[in-house]
Amino acid sequence: xxxxxxxxxxxxxxxxxxxxxxxxxxxxxxxxxxxxxxxxxxxxxxxxxxxxxxxxxxxxxxxx
Numbered sequence: 001x002x003x004x005x006x007x008x009x010x011x012x013x014x015x016x017x018x019x020x021x022x023x024x025x026x027x028x029x030x031x032x033x034x035x036x037x038x039x040x041x042x043x044x045x046x047x048x049x050x051x052x053x054x055x056x057x058x059x060x061x062x063x064x
Contacts, residue, residue, distance in 0.1 A: 027063030034059045 038052040047055075 027060075030063050031056065031059040 035052075035056050038047065038055055041047045042049050042052050
């Protein structure tokens with residue numbers, strides 16, 4: 001269940017509208033959005049805080 005949540009959060013929406021703003025979205029904004037979603041997951045008991053921290057770290061390493 002936890003890995004499914006991660007895949008769903010990181011998956012690119014198939015029917016999303018492509019905008020020029022999204023093309024140049026800074027890494028900080030991407031990781032901030034991911035962190036916000038992970039915080040909701042922790043709040044609802046879907047993942048632990050440690051798992052969320054590891055995922056945020058991966059985001060920072062990959063996007064900055």
